[in-house]
Structure formats: C-alpha cells, structure tokens
Amino acid sequence: MNEEKVPYKCSCGGNLKKTKVEVEFFGIDFGLRDAEVCTVCGSEYLDQETLKEIEKEIKERKIFALERKVQITRSGESLVIRIPPEIAEFLNIHYKSLVQLFPVDKDRMEVKVVE
Numbered sequence: 001m002n003e004e005k006v007p008y009k010c011s012c013g014g015n016l017k018k019t020k021v022e023v024e025f026f027g028i029d030f031g032l033r034d035a036e037v038c039t040v041c042g043s044e045y046l047d048q049e050t051l052k053e054i055e056k057e058i059k060e061r062k063i064f065a066l067e068r069k070v071q072i073t074r075s076g077e078s079l080v081i082r083i084p085p086e087i088a089e090f091l092n093i094h095y096k097s098l099v100q101l102f103p104v105d106k107d108r109m110e111v112k113v114v115e
C-alpha cells in the first residue's frame with residue numbers, strides 16, 4: 001500500500017494518514033476498512049463508501065427500527081434519559097444495570113452495557 005497524502009487536516013489541526021482500522025458498530029464487525037487516522041489525536045475518519053455500507057448493513061439488520069427520540073428528564077442534579085422497553089429488551093438491560101457513557105462528539109454519546 002502506498003503512503004497517500006491526505007489533502008485536508010483533522011479538526012484538531014493534526015495531519016491525517018491513510019490506514020486500515022478494525023471497524024465495529026452496534027456490535028457488528030465490519031472487518032478492516034480504509035480510514036484516515038489523525039497522527040496527533042488518533043481520531044478515525046472512515047471513507048464515504050464504508051459509511052454507506054455500514055448504514056446499509058445496519059438498516060438490513062433492522063437495528064435502526066429500534067431508534068427512538070426520547071425527552072430528557074431530571075432527577076436531582078442529574079439528567080435522566082428514559083430507555084424505552086423495546087430497546088432495554090434488545091440490549092438486555094434492566095433496572096440497576098450498569099452502563100458506561102462515552103461522549104464521542106459534541107452531539108453524540110455512546111452507551112456501553114457493562115453488566
């Protein structure tokens with residue numbers, strides 16, 4: 001594989017390098033994919049083709065059918081996100097389950113089921 005220069009930079013200002021990364025979304029393994037990785041902060045950018053393929057695969061698996069909009073409520077100082085029963089069932093989580101929250105962008109958060 002030849003070292004291709006990437007003509008644009010990461011949002012942190014670092015240089016991007018073309019490489020292959022192991023891609024996994026919603027527990028689905030997409031294998032090694034072309035990506036551009038920031039040499040400074042390590043952010044990974046997948047190419048449009050890969051993103052489209054992932055979207056298609058996810059739609060086919062009907063995971064998107066579980067997508068819901070929920071309103072945030074409050075409990076004391078904390079904000080509460082209500083998880084609809086069909087999503088809780090899909091994730092096999094219940095009252096007092098432990099999850100880990102990862103903010104992955106300014107408008108995005110991942111919730112990982114721990115136990």
Ligand SMILES: [Zn+2]
Nearest residue numbers: 010012038041
């Ligand atoms: Zn960066």
